[in-house]
Amino acid sequence: MFEPMTDIVPSFFAWLNQGPLTLTIFLHTVIILPMFWIYKQEKNRLENEK
C-alpha cells in the first residue's frame, strides 16, 4: 500500500510522487479535512445569527 522511498534524494515531493494513494491521502488531509472544519464554523455562525 505504501511504497518505499525510491527517489534519488529523499524529499517531501518524492514521497508525494510515490503513487496515487499518497497523493490522495495528502490532498484529502489538506483540502477535505479543513473543509469540514470551515463547514462547522460556518454552521455555528449561521445558527448564532438566527
Add this chain to the structure above:
Amino acid sequence: MANKSVWSDNRFWQRTAAWVTGFAAVLLIWLTFDTSAQISMGTDADLKDGVTKRVPGPTVINYKITYEMSTKRGHEVPVIGEKEKFFGRDDWSEEEAAELLHLGKLGSQAKNCMDCHTLLGNGAYYAPDLTKAWLDPAWGPEGSLQAMTGKNTKEEAMAEFLQHPSQYPTHERMMPNLGITEKEAIGLVAFLKHMSSIDTNGFPRNFGKMQGAVHGK
C-alpha cells in the same frame, strides 16, 4: 430567515477557495525551490568525491558512463564509472569542459536539433531521441554506427557522423548535412555525453529495452 444551509452560504465557499488557493500557492513555491536545488549542476569536486547529483558537473566527460538497472528505483540510472578518454584526453578541466558543453548547447540550438530529435523530453520524434544517445550500443565498439564511420572511438564516430550525416545511410529518414564544423561536432558530442549522465528518472522509458543498452544485458 429559516434554516439557511451552509452549502448555499457564500462565506463557506470563499473560505474554502481561499484555503485551497493559498495552500496550493505555498506548495508550488516550495516545489519550485525543491526542484531548483535538485537540478542544479554538480561540480568537479562532487564527481571526485562520488557525490550523486541528478545533473553532474561538466567534467563528467572524463568518465565512463553506463546505464544500469536499479531494482530499488524500478528503472535504469546512469552510473559514472572510472576515467575514460574523451577525444584522447581524460583531464578536461572544469573550464574546458564547461566551454565545450556550452559550445555544444549553442550548436544544438543553432542547428535546431529539436526540429527532429528529442532532448530531455523537448523536441520532436521524427528522428531518434538523443537524451541517452551516448549510451546507444550502436555507437559502441561493436556497434553498427561506429563501424559505418570507420572510427575507433565512440566520440570520434559521433563527431564524424555529425559533420557528414548525409554521407551515411542510417535510417529511412536520413539526417541532412547541417554544416557542422569539427569544433562544433566535438562540442555537440560532449553535450550529448553530459546529457546521458543526467538522472532523468528512467526517461526515455523504452531506451533500456534496447539490446545491449543496459550493462550486462
